[in-house]
Amino acid sequence: xxxxxxxxxxxxxxxxxxxxxxxxxxxxxxxxxxxxxxxxxxxxxxxxxxxxxxxxxxxxxxxxxxxxxxxxxxxxxxxxxxxxxxxxxxxxxxxxxxxxxxxxxxxxxxxxxxxxxxxxxxxxxxxxxxxxxxxxxxxxxxxxxxxxxxxxxxxxxxxxxxxxxxxxxxxxxxxxxxxxxxxxxxxxxxxxxxxxxxxxxxxxxxxxxxxxxxxxxxxxxxxxxxxxxxxxxxxxxxxxxxxxxxxxxxxxxxxxxxxxxxxxxxxxxxxxxxxxxxxxxxxxxxxxxxxxxxxxxxxxxxxxxxxxxxxxxxxxxxxxxxxxxxxxxxxxxxxxxxxxxxxxxxxxxxxxxxxxxxxxxxxxxxxxxxxxxxxxxxxxxxxxxxxxxxxxxxxxxxxxxxxxxxxxxxxxxxxxxxxxxxxxxxxxxxxxxxxxxxxxxxxxxxxxxxxxxxxxx
Amino acid sequence: xxxxxxxxxxxxxxxxxxxxxxxxxxxxxxxxxxxxxxxxxxxxxxxxxxxxxxxxxxxxxxxxxxxxxxxxxxxxxxxxxxxxxxxxxxxxxxxxxxxxxxxxxxxxxxxxxxxxxxxxxxxxxxxxxxxxxxxxxxxxxxxxxxxxxxxxxxxxxxxxxxxxxxxxxxxxxxxxxxxxxxxxxxxxxxxxxxxxxxxxxxxxxxxxxxxxxxxxxxxxxxxxxxxxxxxxxxxxxxxxxxxxxxxxxxxxxxxxxxxxxxxxxxxxxxxxxxxxxxxxxxxxxxxxxxxxxxxxxxxxxxxxxxxxxxxxxxxxxxxxxxxxxxxxxxxxxxxxxxxxxxxxxxxxxxxxxxxxxxxxxxxxxxxxxxxxxxxxxxxxxxxxxxxxxxxxxxxxxxxxxxxxxxxxxxxxxxxxxxxxxxxxxxxxxxxxxxxxxxxxxxxxxxxx
Numbered sequence: 001x002x003x004x005x006x007x008x009x010x011x012x013x014x015x016x017x018x019x020x021x022x023x024x025x026x027x028x029x030x031x032x033x034x035x036x037x038x039x040x041x042x043x044x045x046x047x048x049x050x051x052x053x054x055x056x057x058x059x060x061x062x063x064x065x066x067x068x069x070x071x072x073x074x075x076x077x078x079x080x081x082x083x084x085x086x087x088x089x090x091x092x093x094x095x096x097x098x099x100x101x102x103x104x105x106x107x108x109x110x111x112x113x114x115x116x117x118x119x120x121x122x123x124x125x126x127x128x129x130x131x132x133x134x135x136x137x138x139x140x141x142x143x144x145x146x147x148x149x150x151x152x153x154x155x156x157x158x159x160x161x162x163x164x165x166x167x168x169x170x171x172x173x174x175x176x177x178x179x180x181x182x183x184x185x186x187x188x189x190x191x192x193x194x195x196x197x198x199x200x201x202x203x204x205x206x207x208x209x210x211x212x213x214x215x216x217x218x219x220x221x222x223x224x225x226x227x228x229x230x231x232x233x234x235x236x237x238x239x240x241x242x243x244x245x246x247x248x249x250x251x252x253x254x255x256x257x258x259x260x261x262x263x264x265x266x267x268x269x270x271x272x273x274x275x276x277x278x279x280x281x282x283x284x285x286x287x288x289x290x291x292x293x294x295x296x297x298x299x300x301x302x303x304x305x306x307x308x309x310x311x312x313x314x315x316x317x318x319x320x321x322x323x324x325x326x327x328x329x330x331x332x333x334x335x336x337x338x339x340x341x342x343x344x345x346x347x348x349x350x351x352x353x354x355x356x357x358x359x360x361x362x363x364x365x366x367x368x369x370x371x372x373x374x375x376x377x378x379x380x381x382x383x384x385x386x387x388x389x390x391x392x393x394x395x396x397x398x399x400x401x402x403x404x405x406x407x408x409x410x411x412x413x414x415x416x417x418x419x420x421x422x423x424x425x426x427x428x429x430x431x432x433x434x435x436x437x438x439x440x441x442x443x444x445x446x447x448x449x450x451x452x453x454x455x456x457x
Numbered sequence: 458x459x460x461x462x463x464x465x466x467x468x469x470x471x472x473x474x475x476x477x478x479x480x481x482x483x484x485x486x487x488x489x490x491x492x493x494x495x496x497x498x499x500x501x502x503x504x505x506x507x508x509x510x511x512x513x514x515x516x517x518x519x520x521x522x523x524x525x526x527x528x529x530x531x532x533x534x535x536x537x538x539x540x541x542x543x544x545x546x547x548x549x550x551x552x553x554x555x556x557x558x559x560x561x562x563x564x565x566x567x568x569x570x571x572x573x574x575x576x577x578x579x580x581x582x583x584x585x586x587x588x589x590x591x592x593x594x595x596x597x598x599x600x601x602x603x604x605x606x607x608x609x610x611x612x613x614x615x616x617x618x619x620x621x622x623x624x625x626x627x628x629x630x631x632x633x634x635x636x637x638x639x640x641x642x643x644x645x646x647x648x649x650x651x652x653x654x655x656x657x658x659x660x661x662x663x664x665x666x667x668x669x670x671x672x673x674x675x676x677x678x679x680x681x682x683x684x685x686x687x688x689x690x691x692x693x694x695x696x697x698x699x700x701x702x703x704x705x706x707x708x709x710x711x712x713x714x715x716x717x718x719x720x721x722x723x724x725x726x727x728x729x730x731x732x733x734x735x736x737x738x739x740x741x742x743x744x745x746x747x748x749x750x751x752x753x754x755x756x757x758x759x760x761x762x763x764x765x766x767x768x769x770x771x772x773x774x775x776x777x778x779x780x781x782x783x784x785x786x787x788x789x790x791x792x793x794x795x796x797x798x799x800x801x802x803x804x805x806x807x808x809x810x811x812x813x814x815x816x817x818x819x820x821x822x823x824x825x826x827x828x829x830x831x832x833x834x835x836x837x838x839x840x841x842x843x844x845x846x847x848x849x850x851x852x853x854x855x856x857x858x859x860x861x862x863x864x865x866x867x868x869x870x871x872x873x874x875x876x877x878x879x880x881x882x883x884x885x886x887x888x889x890x891x892x893x894x895x896x897x898x899x900x901x902x903x904x905x
Contacts, residue, residue: 062752071748096813102801103820109775109783109800109828119801139794142808197466197620199486217466217620218648220484221493226644301488329463330487416603 009083010232011170015076018171018252026250026263028167030274031073031160038068039156039163042077046085046151053090054144057082073163080162084152090145091137093127098137101126161276165236168275171250171265172232176223178248180234181211182268183241187293187308187322192237194324195350196230202304204297209306223262225251240278244269289370295319298343300334307345311377318377319345322368325358346377357425400425405436412438415449460507464624467494467648469511478503494623495674498652511624511650515568515606522563522589527690530557533680537561537655543676545634545656549684550864551691554657555582555840558630559589561655568606570597570626572615572645574636576811577818577839579609582632597622599811612642619648628653633837634675635660635857638667646674659864660857691867692845694875698891699774700883701766711885714757721750761885762851763792768799770880774848775800775828778876782821783828783846784835786862792851796830805831836861843870847877854893 017029031039041064049057061078065071089095101123110116120131127134139145152159172178183189186209193200193214201213214234216227231248238244245268251260290312297304298319308322319338323331331347338345349363357363362376404421411417418438422429430440433449441448458473471481471490480499481490492500497511526534530553533546542565548554562569571582576599583594586607595605598614604625615622629649631637634656637646646654656675662668671677684691703711722729725747727738739751771785787793790806797804803817803826814834820826821841829835836858847866852858866875881891 066745066749066752069745071745099803099813103803103817103826105801107825107827108779109802111772111776111800116799116801135798138798142794144791201486215486217468217491218493220482220486220491221468224644303486 009166010173011076011079011166013170013173015072015079016170017070017072017167020252020263024261024263026171026252026265028164028171028265028267029070029073030164030167030271032274033157033160035073035160036156038073039077039159042074042081043152043154043156043159046078046081046148049148050151051147051149053147054082054087057148058144076163076166077159080159080166081152081154084154085148086150087146088149089137089140090147091133091140093129093133093137093140095137095139095141098123098127098134098140102138158276161274164274165239165276168239168267169232169235172235172246172248173228174225174250174252175228175231175248175265176215176225176251176262177219178214178231178234178246179211180214180238181245181247182243183209183238184243185241186212186306188237189234190306191308191322191350192234194322194327196233197324198227198230202297202306204299204304207296209297209304223249223251236278239267239269239272239275242269244272289374291370291374298338298345300337305334308348311374313377313381316344316381318381319343320373320377321345321347323347323349325349325351325363328358328361344381346380348373357423359423359427401432401436404432408433408436408438412451413449418449460504462497462500462504462507462509462511464494464511464650465491466620467623467644468492469494469497469500469650471500471507474504494648494650495646497650501652512568512627513625515627518566518568518606520563520566520590520592522559524556524559524589526556526560527553529682529687530560533557534560534564536679538564540676540679542628542653543655544679545658545661545671545675545677547658547661547678547681549682549687549691549867550659550861551867551869552659552682552687553690554632554659555585558582558632558655558657559586561630562586562590562607562628565628565653567627567653568625569608569628569630570615570622570651571609571630571632572612572637573609573632574612574837575834575839576611577805577814577834578632578837579611580811580815580818581840582609612636612645615645615649616642619645623649623651626651628655630655630657631675632657634658634671635663635668637675638663638670640667643667643670643674646671660860690869692869692873692875694863694867694877696863696877696879696895698879698881699770700881700888701764701770702883703760703764703885704766707760707764708884711757711760714753714760715886717753718750718757721746758886759789761882761887762788763795764882767850767880767882768796771796771800771848771850774846774878774880778846780827781846782824782841782844783848784841784844784865785828785830785848785850786836786852787830787832788851788853790832793830793832796850800828800830802826802828802830805829805834807832807834809834833858835865839865840868841865843873844868845870845873845875847875849877849879851887852890852894854890856894859894 019027019029045060045064049060061074065074068074102119105119110119120134124131124134180189189212190200198214198216203210214231216224218224218226235246238246247264247266250263250265252263254261291309292312293309295307295310297306305321307319309320311318311320321331321334335345335347347361348368349358349361350367351357351363351365357365362373404425407421408418411421418433419429422432433440438449438451460474461472463470468491470487471492474481474490477490480496481492484491501509533548534557537544537546546554546557558571571579573579573582579596579598583596586592586594590607592607593605595603595608596610597604597608597618598611608626629651635658636642637656654675656671661678722738729735729738775783785796787796790808793804793806796802803820805814805817817826817829818839821829844866847862849862852862863877866877879891881887
């Protein structure tokens with residue numbers, strides 16, 4: 001099972017099965033091999049439902065639910081099994097096109113059956129198909145009409161493990177705060193915490209990290225579940241470690257009152273067998289790069305940071321602090337502080353999706369480009385870069401600018417997209433646009449880009 | 458050193474604070490003070506010399522419109538102004554709340570975000586703002602993410618993006634502001650720094666009393682008028698209840714399922730007096746018997762709500778008002794699709810993609826289709842001025858939902874006479890549901 005980002009899809013809260021103790025603990029109900037029969041019956045039903053639609057599967061699920069001791073378990077297993085299956089629409093016709101045809105036939109609703117059949121027959125003739133294909137296609141894009149093509153390729157044990165994983169993630173979705181302990185490799189966890197826009201306090205002892213307390217910016221002001229979804233997304237990363245422990249404060253609705261109560265949730269490596277095994281997505285540098293991951297926590301004002309790695313530049317160690325754009329002010333303060341102490345550190349930013357790159361800082365999209373990182377560090381710590389590299393840089397920059405210019409010319413006059421193209425490269429839009437023959441004016445919050453010669457004309 | 462104020466993930470970070478206020482909390486994780494973003498207005502007044510970097514720079518906008526405000530609309534705006542450009546205005550559906558919003562935007566001439574619950578509503582606001590002010594309007598939600606000084610957003614998108622969007626708009630208008638009071642959406646109000654706030658709704662009070670929260674974040678209710686006071690401005694209307702009977706087969710299935718449900722709640726001594734009691738029943742239905750009772754309750758409701766004879770009654774009503782614009786309201790999406798397939802009219806549900814919803818509403822406005830089937834997405838705010846017929850095929854017992862649905866056909870028009878039909882299955886629990894929801898609207902009903 002691939003690790004992915006973790007927790008993108010979790011159970012809805014009403015499928016959460018927990019036991020609450022009088023002491024204020026909350027424990028998930030895990031499925032073990034004892035539940036394999038139930039998981040097997042879900043898999044069997046899915047296998048027997050090939051060529052049936054989701055409505056049919058839903059009815060079958062309800063029958064199994066009534067027979068089982070806990071309907072939530074059945075619904076949860078079905079939910080995972082459905083996600084692992086492949087479905088197709090009931091007709092090959094484009095549903096939207098069919099609807100458009102139907103509704104544009106007459107402004108008045110069709111009140112008798114012969115008139116209704118006539119509409120379907122006309123459209124079928126135009127689309128060179130039969131009436132049932134048109135009728136099926138009318139809402140053929142609706143989820144309940146989708147037809148099962150491929151059932152889930154899994155076994156009962158793995159299905160149960162995935163269920164357990166989603167149970168824990170669903171509980172953690174209600175976290176107010178979370179403590180992580182006993183992990184050996186903190187880098188990935190810290191990177192994930194930062195990339196999710198969360199904050200953490202690190203507790204150290206004897207130069208080692210003892211624990212990390214995770215919370216969100218607002219957490220200091222109120223007990224908010226707002227960050228729970230993000231905290232849940234860290235769990236997959238933690239539970240694949242040999243040693244781990246998670247303790248979280250979980251805010252849950254009380255059954256008999258309108259209020260919510262905070263419970264303590266704890267899980268550790270003694271439960272690892274209940275979870276699926278993950279394959280880590282690797283992004284490690286090639287051995288030719290002078291990179292080391294054996295970094296130790298560094299004390300800074302009001303806390304501790306753990307550099308992601310260090311780069312050796314001619315015997316000099318440059319620490320790399322992997323961070324997210326939201327922490328830029330704090331990162332710069334830390335860099336300046338360490339500089340005064342004689343420690344070199346570079347902040348490196350990762351951005352995702354449509355996020356804009358950070359200007360003036362080393363920044364990558366989605367993952368680190370190690371070659372570029374080493375190159376940037378070389379450039380920032382003089383005396384190490386070579387004449388050849390400068391030429392190479394110039395050539396690269398010139399090529400890049402040409403590529404950007406071509407893209408901009410192609411995108412013109414869509415100012416917003418043009419600005420996006422430049423900023424995604426981590427460059428300053430007004431400067432680059434001016435240099436490439438455009439003028440920039442501001443309209444409210446947006447830049448308006450025009451070609452220079454157009455204005456002059 | 459000068460005190461600085463920055464926006465950070467729905468909070469304001471304050472550095473170099475000499476005299477911190479009680480609403481500021483020192484955050485050791487960043488070595489600075491933090492305050493919730495909604496306190497920004499107060500902070501900027503209290504610390505006028507601080508280097509304020511909370512909002513992005515936005516030039517003053519000079520917006521004008523040629524709309525004429527009615528006397529009560531002018532009064533509402535002046536109350537809002539007196540309250541420091543914050544507060545909620547409560548007016549019945551079709552009383553012109555959008556006009557009040559546009560006047561508020563004109564008067565402040567600053568960046569503004571209009572937040573509304575559905576894609577239809579934000580598209581409607583966007584079209585009106587573009588038309589009235591002659592400007593381009595941004596949209597966040599419904600598959601778009603364009604930030605402009607005047608923008609619209611769904612509650613969902615505003616909630617998801619509050620951490621990054623909370624310092625982009627100085628004025629925020631919450632249409633159907635009662636939604637804002639929910640546990641989740643109230644975070645939008647907390648995490649936006651906007652010092653100017655306007656709430657608009659026809660139904661301020663919530664049965665769960667959560668509207669009390671709005672006082673702190675929105676400035677409270679500052680103006681209210683009811684249907685009775687605004688009769689001159691609304692279309693004439695009547696409400697007709699059409700009772701229908703189940704077929705013998707349906708009736709037997711209904712009774713069987715109802716009996717399973719009642720037997721369980723009697724045995725468990727569950728008393729169902731309101732929505733909260735029902736939630737408790739659902740939470741207690743984790744055992745096989747409870748589950749069976751819940752499924753039986755659902756099935757009996759389905760039978761009552763979507764009795765076959767109701768489809769024929771809709772056919773009758775549509776034939777009687779042939780050519781008039783009608784909206785058919787259902788409680789669930791399946792029934793909306795059933796109506797759509799039966800009468801070959803568009804269905805608008807939460808599953809309908811944004812552009813398609815917009816297209817159907819446009820077709821309806823232009824008269825290219827004269828009937829729409831919808832579950833709940835058209836309950837609120839959508840403006841279809843010449844719709845005269847509403848058909849409630851099924852619905853909840855909520856008076857608020859009923860008022861909103863009625864409001865869809867009350868937009869004034871010359872000589873307009875609107876009729877709201879309610880098709881209710883006799884001898885089922887739906888009758889009591891219908892009676893519950895009728896409380897809270899003017900009594901103009903006939904049982905046919």
